Amino acid sequence: MPGPVRQIGELIGAALDTRQSDIHTSYAGIVKKYDSSTLRAEIETATHNPVTLADGSLEFKPLPIIPDVPICHLSAPGFSITFPIAVGTPVLVVCTVLDPSQFRSTGLVGPPGFIRRHAIGYAHAIPSVAFGGPGPGLPGAAINALILEGASIQLGLGATDFIALAAKVLTELGVVKSSFDSHTHPYIDTPAGPATTSPPTVPMTTASSVAAVKAKAE
Numbered sequence: 001m002p003g004p005v006r007q008i009g010e011l012i013g014a015a016l017d018t019r020q021s022d023i024h025t026s027y028a029g030i031v032k033k034y035d036s037s038t039l040r041a042e043i044e045t046a047t048h049n050p051v052t053l054a055d056g057s058l059e060f061k062p063l064p065i066i067p068d069v070p071i072c073h074l075s076a077p078g079f080s081i082t083f084p085i086a087v088g089t090p091v092l093v094v095c096t097v098l099d100p101s102q103f104r105s106t107g108l109v110g111p112p113g114f115i116r117r118h119a120i121g122y123a124h125a126i127p128s129v130a131f132g133g134p135g136p137g138l139p140g141a142a143i144n145a146l147i148l149e150g151a152s153i154q155l156g157l158g159a160t161d162f163i164a165l166a167a168k169v170l171t172e173l174g175v176v177k178s179s180f181d182s183h184t185h186p187y188i189d190t191p192a193g194p195a196t197t198s199p200p201t202v203p204m205t206t207a208s209s210v211a212a213v214k215a216k217a218e
């Protein structure tokens with residue numbers, strides 16, 4: 001290939017490489033800082049970026065920390081599942097093709113705020129799709145149930161009290177029944193003096209199961 005043609009080819013290749021390095025699609029990421037009040041995080045990408053140097057060798061450079069990334073907890077209008085994000089939580093960072101900020105703030109379909117494609121500023125982080133680290137899913141879990149596993153599981157933003165378990169509630173109801181069925185009353189028998197009644201001749205009805213049909217807890 002003649003020299004000038006090769007040089008043009010190399011220039012085009014270099015320009016394409018430079019342009020491509022500016023196109024952000026998705027990354028394996030790690031949470032470096034998280035603000036639970038805004039649901040936004042600073043994200044470090046987990047893999048360094050290969051850069052071709054002038055001598056043709058490769059250098060691997062870390063990408064800058066991505067600031068102010070919305071964490072995409074699972075949600076639908078009126079419903080949400082919020083994960084306890086912490087420093088070190090692995091996430092999948094996704095950069096949308098076009099700027100979603102206008103739609104996110106207004107909910108209206110229309111032009112994007114910025115017209116650049118695949119910008120790093122369009123990054124969102126999804127915690128439930130993890131590369132490495134704590135794996136998605138629970139090996140050995142039953143395949144016919146939705147399982148929530150974790151040190152603390154809270155149903156409702158304002159929940160403070162604990163759920164009662166069916167077996168324990170039934171045991172406690174059994175204790176109440178036993179106490180009722182065997183209780184007696186002291187009284188004064190005239191003229192014999194202090195005496196005690198017999199236990200009730202009609203025992204308390206045995207409680208039936210208080211178990212939910214679908215939901216289980218431990």
Ligand SMILES: [Fe+2]
Binds near residue numbers: 183185
């Ligand atoms: Fe009594």
